[in-house]
Amino acid sequence: MDLELTPDERDVAEAFARVFTRDSSSERVRAAEDTGFDPALWKTLAGMGAIGIAVPAAAGGSGGGFVELALIAEAAGRRLACVPLIEAAVAARLLADAGAPAGLVAAAVDGERVTVLAPRPAQQGVARRVPAGSVAEGVVALDGDELVLVHGPSGPGAAGGRDLGFQAVADRPLRGPGLDRHVLAAGVEAHELWRRARDRWRLGTAAGCAGLAAEALDIAVRYATGRHQFGAPIGSFQALQQPLADVAMAADGARLVAREAAWRHDHGLQSWAGAAAVAFAHAAETAVRAAELCLHVHGGYGFTMEYDAQLYLRRAKATRLSAGDPDLLWEEIGAATMAAGAH
Template sequence: MDLELTPDQRDVAEAFARVFAHDSPSERVRAAEEAGFDPALWKVLAGMGAVGIAVATDDGGSGGGFVELALVAEEAGRRLACAPVVEAAVAARLLADAGLGDVVADAVAGERVVVFAPRPAEAGVARLVPAGAVARAVVALDGDELVLASGSPGEALRDLGFLAAADRPLGGAGVERRVLATGARAHELWRQARDRWRLGAAAACAGMAAEALEIAVRYAAERQQFGVPIGSFQALQQPLADAAMAADGARLVTREAAWRHDHGLDSWPAAAAVAFAHSAQAAVRSAELCLHVHGGYGYTLEYDAQLYLRRAKAVRLSAGDPDLLWEEIGAAAMTGGEL
């Protein structure tokens, strides 16, 4: 296994790092916080091929893989981008796999925001769909049917992670329901997309963990107490070192899962589950530590620590109860079964 990035992959990472640094600074994130969506940023990302980055060129995409998507998502996480990069990219790939070329073209171009719902619907409603308050269509599993539900964006819920989350009905008045697959095929396509979403979300969390840690380290080097930087105190050095190891581990397990996916290994879904569980946990802990290092300032809206903590917790909960996921991973490891 060689996780060293190719020259083309390094170019992708560097290009999107520059874009997010320029088009998703803290000021832009705060301006888009209420809506959870930055239309100008979305236009730039779509123009660069981010939505179709994991879609084959024959289907209108960029022809990359999930290593490339992970690199984009990692930079998006670093900058708390108010754009559903992962949900839209996973939906586009799913639609391409289902043979919906007409919808894929609009989705990849960014003209129509189409997102994936990472949890099965309940009573015909996809709950707390990330970007559900801005998407024109949602791909979701409704019982034994995989559906594309098109309609007006949902009503934004109180969303502390500024993900534009909303409940989306998958049928009824004002909703155009298109069945993509039924039965076993529907479940197979949805599970594959869910695992790909976990992979992309893990990368975003790895980016958040790394950036929250960098913010904490910078502050610890600047803040003086008793005439010395607070970063010189062992009480802070130890947790910062622990957070650094967790953040590095998050990046490693995520890129390994993406590598396994792109090389067609059967182990990639389990690797994606572990990557998401660990990276989401690392992001929350890194953000909590960042807030702790800032002391009372960390709780104020003027500092960015609270932004990272809110986003990290929201992403971690987007897939449901994190403890249940760890239990599923453990059970699968003990029995050799599938997640």
Template structure:
């Protein structure tokens, strides 16, 4: 397993970093904070082919894969982009596998997102991007369904992710059954693995940028006549975070590689990557906030943005403790 990026992959990273630096500045993030969705940014990344990387070349995509998507997702995390790229990508793959035409409009029209948790009582649980989406792909009982035109109930201030719960059984909802019974569950698990791997990459980007902001502040903020970065307590904290970020990146890319190569344990690797990256992103954001001291807790400073987004993405996957229990159970079962 070689994680060295090819020249083409490095070009992808550079292109999206440039675009996101321009189109997802902190000012743009703050402007999109309430809605959790920036339609202009969505138009840019779709037009650049961000969704096309998960589609086969014969279906209008680039024929790349999960690794390339993870590189774009990392960049999106670094810039706190207010668009549901991973949710839309997971939905795109499932729709393509089911033979449903994929047409996600570049301005948000036609946006379809994937729900990483099953519906409960006819309601798709809190899903990132659902507040701006036209439709949602969700496991509803024994069926994997695409629901178009469902009523979305936005959740305020959940990491400015455009999160909403979606009522699937309201009048006027157009339901398309993509798969039933065991096939539905298997397809949904594949979507969950893609969501876990992609979201892990977003979280790696958040952690990396939070660490960069913390280090930058520690070099300019002075106490007792010296930069606070010269204090061992801060040095050790940031060094530990840097090590964890590198580990989270390796595991995230291992998960993407496993998906592209259809490895038997790809679902477990993706779950582990997401669980670990979730914890690392929260710790990195907390370290960033603490380095800023009292300023870090104020809305005027950017440190709190990283913590809010990291905590939200950790919650979108369900109870973090249950995720770690699932990872442990799978590891023990594999060892037997």
């Protein structure tokens, strides 16, 4: 396994790092905080082909892979981008894989319609707490034994306005009047397509969490280096050096396991789905640890709205919970590992 980036992959990483640094500054994030969506940034990413990066060229996408998507997600995570990049990219690939009408695929790939994946199965005809659910025009979800694409408004259970991680989270009804419902697949095929998309979402979101953790750590280190107490930088105190070192190792690990999962996916290895689950569980946990440490290093300042530490902590906690109970995911990973060992 070679996780060294190719020249083309480095170009992708550098290009999108510049874009997010420029177009997802702290000021832009704060301006989009109430809605959880930055339309100008969305338009920029759509124009660069980011939404269709992992969609085959024959289906109208950019023809790249999930390594490229992971690199873009890392850059987005570092800057707390207020766009549903992963949810939209995975939904676009799912529509292509399901053989959806070309017009629906094109609208998702081009960003003409914000179309996102619901990362959890629907309950009683409602996709619960969908990232970007309050701004998306279309949601792809598993509703019972049907994989559906539903266009329509958010339901009364929507978490409209401000939410914990400023990700425009909302409930989305999948049945009822005023909804345009397309059945993409049914039965075993529907479940298989959705699980694959869910695992791809885990993969991409893990990369985003790795980027968030890395930036939260950088912010903490910069503050610890510049803040003096008792005549010395607080970063020179062992009480901070040890946790900073621990998080640095965990953040490096999060980046590597996310990239490994993407590499396994793009090389057609069946183990990629299990690797994606581990990557998401570890990276999401690490993002929360890094953000909590960042806030701790800032002391009382970290709790104030004027500092960015609280932004990173809120996004990290919300993202970790977006797939449901984290303990259940670790149980799923453990059960899969035990089952693999039994064969």
